[in-house]
Amino acid sequence: MRILLVEDEDKTADYLAAGLEESGFRVEVARHGLDGRHLIEEAEFDLVILDVMLPGLDGWELLRLIRRQSQVPVLFLSARDDVEYRVKGLDLGADDYLVKPFSFVELLARVRSLLRRGPLRARESFRVADLHMDVLRRRVTRGEARIALTNQEFALLQLLLDREGEVLSRPFIASQVWGMNFESDTNVVEVAVRRLRAKVDDPFSRKLIHTERGMGYVLEARA
Structure with a gap:
């Protein structure tokens, strides 16, 4: 970090x-x-x-x-x-x-x-491109499609949305989502991001979650 x-x-x-x-x-x-x-x-x-x-x-x-x-x-x-x-x-x-x-x-x-x-900013909702998160209702949609997430996936997506445009390192994500420090060689973050992408990105043509090699992950609407 x-x-x-x-x-x-x-x-x-x-x-x-x-x-x-x-x-x-x-x-x-x-x-x-x-x-x-x-x-x-x-x-x-x-x-x-x-x-x-x-x-x-x-x-x-x-x-x-x-x-x-x-x-x-x-x-x-x-x-x-x-x-x-x-x-x-x-x-x-x-x-x-x-x-x-x-x-x-x-x-x-x-x-x-x-x-x-690293507290999240107090936000009731987030919107990036056609992705919308209603934090209070714990509801996530892309366009008209409802996306069902586990509690862990919801927390990971909320962190990425809260830090929109910021590249988040794997150790930082691990500390925020799981509340502990993972060893650098663990793949828990990669697995979690892959599962989140399968729901949030894979069914849609426009991708929002991006990998910055050697640095981490960032959520943003790129041209």
Whole structure:
């Protein structure tokens, strides 16, 4: 899974990046607020770890930017333990707030918790091309055709619709749909996607679920 770390303290950035990479994550590091903004606008991440005090553009502004375009989990780092700082961060849309100094073990636990959570946006329905999902009635249709899905298939399709246009990695899908981390060599996600496609895509000429080789899956209406 891919993490963006925006931290201007070199020693802290190097230490956290090395630890996260040793724990199996891919990490991009930005040491300036404007560099962080560029990466946020140009790439997709599964999690953002964001320092509050940054040169060029502070963490508050970066969080506002993130929330205008994404619901990616954000973990705030700050040397300030003031209640108003915590409240401001959470009000702006941060998912967690960790005060410096902290132990790497605690940060890693919070990272894993946020990646397991990755909450869906509150939506009652979704529509992409002729595919429609009514979440409250648990009803899925393509055009006039009703599609019967198992609970697992419904959850997988809801995740893909909620993240329409985003390439979702297999580990991320596994953590969201099954609530646990699977080993990278398991084929449970591939099997689930194949079964979902058999119902949602195969009977129809226009395909909506696409494979991005080496990356994962994305649901979108392509020309």
